[in-house]
Structures are given as structure tokens and as C-alpha cells.
Amino acid sequence: MPAAIEFDRVTKRFGLITAVDNVSFSIESGNFFSILGPSGCGKTTLLRLVAGFETPDSGRIFLDGHDVTALPPNQRPVNTVFQNYALFPHLTVRENIAFGLRIAKKDPKLIRSEVDKMLNLIQMEQHADKWPDQISGGQKQRVAIARALINRPRVLLLDEPLSALDLKLRQKMLLELDLIHDEVGITFLYITHDQTEAIGVSDKIAVIHRGRIEQVGKPSELYESPTSSFVAAFIGDTNFLDGRVDVTVAKDYSLLKIDEFPPVLCFNDKQLSVGEGVHLILRPEKLRISRDRPEHHSLHNCLEGTVEDVVYRGDHTKYWVKIEGHRLSVSQQHSRFLLDTQPIQWKDRVFVWWHADDSFILERYNASDEKLSEAPSEKVGGVEEDLLKDIPVSASEPASEG
Numbered sequence: 001m002p003a004a005i006e007f008d009r010v011t012k013r014f015g016l017i018t019a020v021d022n023v024s025f026s027i028e029s030g031n032f033f034s035i036l037g038p039s040g041c042g043k044t045t046l047l048r049l050v051a052g053f054e055t056p057d058s059g060r061i062f063l064d065g066h067d068v069t070a071l072p073p074n075q076r077p078v079n080t081v082f083q084n085y086a087l088f089p090h091l092t093v094r095e096n097i098a099f100g101l102r103i104a105k106k107d108p109k110l111i112r113s114e115v116d117k118m119l120n121l122i123q124m125e126q127h128a129d130k131w132p133d134q135i136s137g138g139q140k141q142r143v144a145i146a147r148a149l150i151n152r153p154r155v156l157l158l159d160e161p162l163s164a165l166d167l168k169l170r171q172k173m174l175l176e177l178d179l180i181h182d183e184v185g186i187t188f189l190y191i192t193h194d195q196t197e198a199i200g201v202s203d204k205i206a207v208i209h210r211g212r213i214e215q216v217g218k219p220s221e222l223y224e225s226p227t228s229s230f231v232a233a234f235i236g237d238t239n240f241l242d243g244r245v246d247v248t249v250a251k252d253y254s255l256l257k258i259d260e261f262p263p264v265l266c267f268n269d270k271q272l273s274v275g276e277g278v279h280l281i282l283r284p285e286k287l288r289i290s291r292d293r294p295e296h297h298s299l300h301n302c303l304e305g306t307v308e309d310v311v312y313r314g315d316h317t318k319y320w321v322k323i324e325g326h327r328l329s330v331s332q333q334h335s336r337f338l339l340d341t342q343p344i345q346w347k348d349r350v351f352v353w354w355h356a357d358d359s360f361i362l363e364r365y366n367a368s369d370e371k372l373s374e375a376p377s378e379k380v381g382g383v384e385e386d387l388l389k390d391i392p393v394s395a396s397e398p399a400s401e402g
């Protein structure tokens, strides 16, 4: 079966700006596929290229194996849901949904039954005769989705469709969108800058940075095995430490030497040699923290430090622990209420430990870093500040200060 969408070395420039830079990837039919990246990275341009609202400067775009690069938008089997719903204010909910079939001059009986199906899909039967200004933001968005689906496109393009909604409604709508996707079974191409949204619903995600693909993979692959520092920083919270492979202590395990930090044992699946520079990536939730020294385990790293900050977050607490010259972010889930009669506090001496398999290393000079090396910048916790500046605050709290 051909891919639902395929980008083949696609480049799009606007004057001096290269919005999409030699991008190649494909999307399997029926996938909920997200394009994720910071503001200005080229997400909307990619979507507009699929819809036919933009033409590439070079490269080709295929839909279901057919080259559509030169086709106008109305001849492509795709439909778009925009951020601002774009409902017709002078048409009722029912008439808005029916619009595409009316234009296509379909039989009125067929239109009625198709619209009824859509109203049922988006659970809006009781609102069918209301005007757009009589329904809520979430309901408007559902109508926009139904209106885009009624023509049975092969691909539904969604351009940050939930961004105008408040957090709770966004979370609810995201679940609904997922259900609608399961129900209709067509390919969804979803554009977002919100990693939580993308991780929650996508079969696969392409992370874009400055018009280029950083990585394409399942959400768990991007989170657990990022191939670049940018992806590691963009998806979830991360501690970065700069180190060097010091010595290989057992098959697949190496000791890393990090300035102003104790030696760290790390799984070295990349078989990097002694002396090679690496980023050590530690996810805060993989680290454990306690006042008492934990039992010795040959594959555990156990370091002693001082708590510098404690932030209570309801379901978990975030600690910032100073260990020699670095600050590590540690997240502890609250699985039991007040289990510790004396909670860890600011200035406490603590042990932070983790299994060597729960950290991972990235080669220091990967694609992202090379791009950035053109403009040298100050390092923050082992990662160029320039690299992190694209990342929205919600996506990543400050990494460790190296």
C-alpha cells in the first residue's frame, strides 16, 4: 500500500527564509501523524504544501502514491481544519456541516443522512439547528471537524485546531479527536507546537527544527531514544550533562567523565570509544531521591547532593539538587499520601540515584550541534543556549546548569 503522504526532498523558500529545507518523510495510511516543533519551524508551511496552498521550490509531494505537486487545492483529496474554525456565521450547525455536499450538488436525501451521521459522530445532534454564535468554542471546533470530514477526504489536515481552547477543553477535545480518528479511520495530519498533545494522540510524530526533520518516530521512541539533543530537550523535561567516555567497564557500559561531577556509569549502546564527547541525558522522573543512602547496586549511580529548590506540583514534587558543579532536576511521583513523615526540604543532604540503563548518551557533535556551531553560543547544562531558545517554556524547564 502506498504511503498516504510522501514528501520527497521538498524545499520551500519565502525570499531569504527557507521555511522547509529538503524534507523527506512519509506517512502511513490511517495514521494519526503529528508535526511537532517550535514556532516558525515550518509546520504550517508543510501542511499548506500538502493542501496545495503553497507550491514547493523543489521536490515532490505524493498522496496515495500520486504526484500532486502541481495539482490545485480543489483537486487534492484532503480537507483542512483551521485554528479559527472558520464556520459560516449565517448558516446553522447542520447547514455548515452540509456545505461541502451542497456545493458538490449531492442528493438532498443523501446530504441529510450524511449530516445526521456526522452530527452523531461529534455528538451534536441536539445542537443541529443552532447558529455558530450559540455554541461553545469546543462545539464550534467539532462542527469544523465534521464539516471537513463530510466529503470523505483521504487525509484530514489539522492546523493547531485546539489552540483557541482553554486547557481542560483542549484535553477533552483531544480525546474526542482521537475517538473520531478511530471511528473514521482516515489519515490525520496534525500540526502542533505542544508536545503533550502530540505524544498523547499520535501514532507517529515528526519533530521539525528550522525547516528540517530532526526525527520521525513513535512517541515512545522520541521520548526514550531521541537521536538529537534538540529532540531530547523538546520532548519532556531533561537534564543535560556534557561528558567524555572515560573507560569501558563491561560490555555495553562505560564510565563517563563530566567536569565538576562524579564519574557516571552509563549504558553505551552506541559503542562510543574512549575519549569521545557525549551529552548525557537524564530524565527527571528516572531519578530517585532519598535522605537515606539506598542499598548498593552495581549498575546504579548514586550521588550525594544538596536540595536547592522544591516545587510541589500536586501529583509530583520537583527537586533541584546541587551535585558538585551541576544542578539536577529530579521528579518524584506522589503515589502515597504523606508516606514520608518528614518530606525532603530545601537544603537537605540527599542521595540521587538511577540505573545505568535509565540514562542515555548522544554523540556531542550531532546534526543539531553542527548547524549551531556556525554561530557559537554559551552552553547551558551541556547544550547550546541557542538550541534551547526555540523551545517553549512549557516543554522544558531549565535544564541543569553546568
Ligand code: ATP
Pocket: 014, 017, 018, 019, 037, 038, 039, 040, 041, 042, 043, 044, 045, 046, 193
Ligand atoms: P507557528 O507555530 O508560529 O505557526 P510554524 O512552525 O507553523 O510557526 P511557518 O508558518 O511554517 O512556521 O513559517 C516558517 C517560516 O516561514 C517562518 O520564518 C515564517 O515567518 C516564514 N513564512 C511562512 N509563510 C510565509 C509567507 N507567506 N511569506 C514570508 N514568510 C513566510
